[in-house]
Amino acid sequence: MLGLRYFACERCETVVAEVEAPVACRECGASEIGELTGEGSASEYFAPSGRGRDGGQG
Numbered sequence: 198m199l200g201l202r203y204f205a206c207e208r209c210e211t212v213v214a215e216v217e218a219p220v221a222c223r224e225c226g227a228s229e230i231g232e233l234t235g236e237g238s239a240s241e242y243f244a245p246s247g248r249g250r251d252g253g254q255g
């Protein structure tokens with residue numbers, strides 16, 4: 198198993214699946230990359246039914 202993990206750019210919210218955390222976002226070059234955790238959380242990002250993110254920090 199490769200054990201892919203999902204990471205989301207905190208600037209442009211681009212989600213990528215990598216084995217290791219990317220150094221920088223491939224889209225905008227930001228280094229603020231957060232790992233997505235929890236089952237199904239990543240699929241929500243990929244799903245076309247734009248579910249809004251909860252407001253809060255950020």
Ligand SMILES: [Zn+2]
Pocket residue numbers: 206207208209210211222223224225226227
């Ligand atoms: Zn980005």
